[in-house]
Amino acid sequence: xxxxxxxxxxxxxxxxxxxxxxxxxxxxxxxxxxxxxxxxxxxxxxxxxxxxxxxxxxxxxxxxxxxxxxxxxxxxxxxxxxxxxxxxxxxxxxxxxxxxxxxxxxxxxxxxxxxxxxxxxxxxxxxxxxxxxxxxxxxxxxxxxxxxxxxxxxxxxxxxxxxxxxxxxxxxxxxxxxxxxxxxxxxxxxx
Amino acid sequence: xxxxxxxxxxxxxxxxxxxxxxxxxxxxxxxxxxxxxxxxxxxxxxxxxxxxxxxxxxxxxxxxxxxxxxxxxxxxxxxxxxxxxxxxxxxxxxxxxxxxxxxxxxxxxxxxxxxxxxxxxxxxxxxxxxxxxxxxxxxxxxxxxxxxxxxxxxxxxxxxxxxxxxxxxxxxxxxxxxxxxxxxxxxxxxxxxxxxxxxxxxxxxxxxxxxxxxxxxxxxxxxxxxxxxxxxxxxxxxxxxxxxxxxxxxxxxxxxxxxxxxxxxxxxxxxxxxxxxxxxxxxxxxxxxxxxxxxxxxxxxxxxxxxxxxxxxxxxxxxxxxxxxxxxxxxxxxxxxxxxxxxxxxxxxxxxxxxxxxxxxxxxxxxxxxxxxxxxxxxxxxxxxxxxxxxxxxxxxxxxxxxxxxxxxxxxxxxxxxxxxxxxxxxxxxxxxxxxxx
Numbered sequence: 001x002x003x004x005x006x007x008x009x010x011x012x013x014x015x016x017x018x019x020x021x022x023x024x025x026x027x028x029x030x031x032x033x034x035x036x037x038x039x040x041x042x043x044x045x046x047x048x049x050x051x052x053x054x055x056x057x058x059x060x061x062x063x064x065x066x067x068x069x070x071x072x073x074x075x076x077x078x079x080x081x082x083x084x085x086x087x088x089x090x091x092x093x094x095x096x097x098x099x100x101x102x103x104x105x106x107x108x109x110x111x112x113x114x115x116x117x118x119x120x121x122x123x124x125x126x127x128x129x130x131x132x133x134x135x136x137x138x139x140x141x142x143x144x145x146x147x148x149x150x151x152x153x154x155x156x157x158x159x160x161x162x163x164x165x166x167x168x169x170x171x172x173x174x175x176x177x178x179x180x181x182x183x184x185x186x187x188x189x190x191x
Numbered sequence: 192x193x194x195x196x197x198x199x200x201x202x203x204x205x206x207x208x209x210x211x212x213x214x215x216x217x218x219x220x221x222x223x224x225x226x227x228x229x230x231x232x233x234x235x236x237x238x239x240x241x242x243x244x245x246x247x248x249x250x251x252x253x254x255x256x257x258x259x260x261x262x263x264x265x266x267x268x269x270x271x272x273x274x275x276x277x278x279x280x281x282x283x284x285x286x287x288x289x290x291x292x293x294x295x296x297x298x299x300x301x302x303x304x305x306x307x308x309x310x311x312x313x314x315x316x317x318x319x320x321x322x323x324x325x326x327x328x329x330x331x332x333x334x335x336x337x338x339x340x341x342x343x344x345x346x347x348x349x350x351x352x353x354x355x356x357x358x359x360x361x362x363x364x365x366x367x368x369x370x371x372x373x374x375x376x377x378x379x380x381x382x383x384x385x386x387x388x389x390x391x392x393x394x395x396x397x398x399x400x401x402x403x404x405x406x407x408x409x410x411x412x413x414x415x416x417x418x419x420x421x422x423x424x425x426x427x428x429x430x431x432x433x434x435x436x437x438x439x440x441x442x443x444x445x446x447x448x449x450x451x452x453x454x455x456x457x458x459x460x461x462x463x464x465x466x467x468x469x470x471x472x473x474x475x476x477x478x479x480x481x482x483x484x485x486x487x488x489x490x491x492x493x494x495x496x497x498x499x500x501x502x503x504x505x506x507x508x509x510x511x512x513x514x515x516x517x518x519x520x521x522x523x524x525x526x527x528x529x530x531x532x533x534x535x536x537x538x539x540x541x542x543x544x545x546x547x548x549x550x551x552x553x554x555x556x557x558x559x560x561x562x563x564x565x566x567x568x569x570x571x572x573x574x575x576x577x578x579x580x581x582x583x584x585x586x587x588x589x590x591x592x593x594x595x596x597x598x599x600x601x602x603x604x605x606x607x608x609x610x611x612x613x614x615x616x617x618x619x620x621x622x623x624x625x626x627x628x629x
Contacts, residue, residue, distance in 0.1 A: 070336055070337070072248070088254075088258075089254040092257050093254055101260065110307045115260055140259040140263075141262030141265065143259065167617070167618075186260075
């Protein structure tokens with residue numbers, strides 16, 4: 001894949017400056033892949049921590065509270081997938097240029113199935129190649145994006161039991177360690 | 192171009208919607224920057240409507256459409272901007288709720304819904320919202336799991352009681368209430384501190400003495416004295432809403448956000464029934480709306496404000512039929528002591544319902560004074576009002592029946608909305624498969 005430079009944004013510029021400062025040299029910018037990988041490492045860490053230490057512990061192990069899609073009405077914990085999406089919405093509301101989403105070939109909400117060509121290819125790739133990421137480029141609207149797709153793996157019993165038992169799930173045989181879907185990160189680049 | 196004169200009618204590009212016509216002379220309320228484009232208008236929309244969309248758990252927030260994966264949808268329908276569906280000054284294409292796109296708008300993105308919901312196959316493409324099943328923004332009373340939770344409820348619940356406000360128990364402890372100026376203790380008639388020139392009006396004195404104001408230590412000068420920029424204190428005979436705001440913040444803010452007070456919020460003259468686009472009594476045409484026009488100064492009679500104040504102006508079919516309705520009978524019973532507390536249904540019960548606001552660590556239940564808040568669309572009344580007394584199915588059907596609304600709910604719904612039936616059918620199918628979550 002040929003090198004692309006990231007369109008300037010406040011968030012990305014700050015990250016670039018930070019990396020540059022750590023390196024002690026002149027700023028040479030940051031490659032979209034590095035940026036996407038860095039963003040994903042934070043997302044994955046937070047997502048795993050929330051799933052294991054909050055939801056799985058309190059719902060499955062200590063059984064002190066429920067987690068529910070209708071958390072406000074049910075006075076319950078926000079589901080891990082919702083936690084992730086709410087974060088993505090907050091980022092979007094702040095006007096950040098990059099965006100991210102959680103998709104699956106077996107989505108509970110059909111709006112979250114892969115839709116663009118890169119999403120379809122990317123999801124298929126990460127499902128067939130455990131442990132590997134997919135990187136591509138696509139033009140959506142008037143903008144070209146560097147699009148990265150990372151495997152979203154079942155990290156706790158709560159993940160599989162909730163998805164396997166949901167009335168809207170198209171798949172009921174998920175196991176711990178399975179790729180259940182993919183995190184898609186998009187960064188606008190100069191075409 | 193200077194937009195400084197009072198009459199800016201010449202600049203109106205077309206008739207303004209029923210939601211905004213009152214403030215159409217305050218051009219800058221929406222056109223905050225004469226050189227600005229869509230972003231400026233979007234900000235203006237959100238300034239007034241953003242908070243309620245948050246509360247409503249907006250089903251189609253802007254963030255859904257700024258996601259690049261929805262660029263193809265945005266190309267067909269730019270739902271990032273409110274004005275895509277709510278274009279102002281276009282009366283020829285304006286429908287209910289100020290919607291200016293056709294009824295099949297949902298089809299733009301959800302044409303394949305039958306793949307996911309086979310029960311929806313064959314449904315007309317313009318019925319998603321018009322059949323009483325879905326709303327674009329607020330689906331808090333319509334989502335599937337909520338419907339299932341409330342299957343087979345009787346039309347009239349065993350316990351029928353509307354939420355009580357917590358004025359007496361909470362108001363005085365709220366952070367914005369000036370308790371230091373008005374220590375909470377009952378004042379005597381002798382203690383009233385009005386100047387001699389107005390002090391001898393016995394009716395005013397007794398009206399005040401009988402109210403919560405004297406109970407809570409709110410003396411005459413609390414409302415009638417104002418301090419100007421040079422710290423001069425003077426007496427005013429007719430305090431306006433800014434005085435009420437001192438203690439009744441949530442109520443006044445609601446009033447200013449609704450059709451009764453939105454002109455005052457824009458520094459225009461008060462709303463009068465003559466300006467209304469719905470039927471009003473001719474003899475009330477020039478009555479100016481402010482806090483005391485409904486609450487009556489000094490008496491602050493909430494019973495009057497709950498029914499008679501409304502019917503003093505409103506004369507549409509729904510209002511005219513109220514006193515022949517079962518709701519009014521319940522209201523009378525509560526007032527004459529034969530009905531339980533909070534069992535009566537006044538105009539205000541439904542249109543200015545009890546609303547919860549978290550103030551610091553306190554939960555303050557107060558009357559929502561934006562009477563439009565739960566009318567856009569009317570399914571917003573399901574949870575805030577109807578379900579205190581009625582089963583969900585009955586309530587959804589009743590709100591979908593325009594004729595029944597016109598009789599002020601004197602009878603049974605003549606319309607049946609299928610949503611609960613469909614939800615129950617899917618639940619049965621899920622139960623057969625032995626899956627959880629329903």
